[in-house]
Amino acid sequence: MLKEIVKAVLEKTPYRIVRDRGANRFQAIDAALNNMRDRGYQPRVVIDGGAHLGLFSFETKKIFPAAAFHLVEPQPSCIEPLRALCAKEGFVLHDCALSDRVGQLGMSLADGPNTGVHVEISRNDAVSLLREM
Secondary structure, eight states, X not given: OHHHHHHHHHTTSSOOOOOOOOOOHHHHHHHXXXXXXXXXXXXXXXXXXXXXXXXXXXXXXXXXXXXXXXXEOXXXXXXXXXXXXXXXXXXXXXXXXXXXXXXXXXXXXXXXXXXXXXXXXXXXXXXXXXXXO
16 A cells, blocks of 8 residues: 555656666666667667767667767777777767867877876867867
């Protein structure tokens, strides 16, 4: 009886209770995308801003196979692996950074692909920003 009362109260709110499935932050993305699909969401385009090595797009394509994928990544060390992935999966690669303006942007860069790359205003070695499409 308590369960029915709680359900009735929750139906009048924007909240819902779900069981903890022990998902980490990456598994939670998969669960969230599956939930969106199960509710009828079907994106036509997926933009993976900061694509790194393309894992998000690769996994998301399994859930939304009809979507067009655009991967945006400024790290030079990620470009070749992304080109190979894009050729294999039919993704579009934009080897630049996302910004609200056209130009150049200084970034900290590692020798290999790195998730810790960030903007550094004082750097002289710059990467291109995304151009208007």
